[in-house]
Amino acid sequence: MASRSSSKQPVPFLELRVGVLHLTVSHVPYRMLAPVTAVAGGGGATLVLR
Numbered sequence: 017m018a019s020r021s022s023s024k025q026p027v028p029f030l031e032l033r034v035g036v037l038h039l040t041v042s043h044v045p046y047r048m049l050a051p052v053t054a055v056a057g058g059g060g061a062t063l064v065l066r
Contacts, residue, residue, distance in 0.1 A: 029041045
């Protein structure tokens with residue numbers, strides 16, 4: 017009977033490969049995601065209201 021190995025890596029949230037650059041994000045960065053979303057939403061609202 018084969019035993020299951022727990023060394024299997026979880027699937028990354030984001031994996032980006034551009035040339036020699038390899039960026040892997042393993043979990044959702046909520047502390048960074050909230051301010052970026054707020055700034056993007058504010059900027060989008062400013063463009064719509066002009």
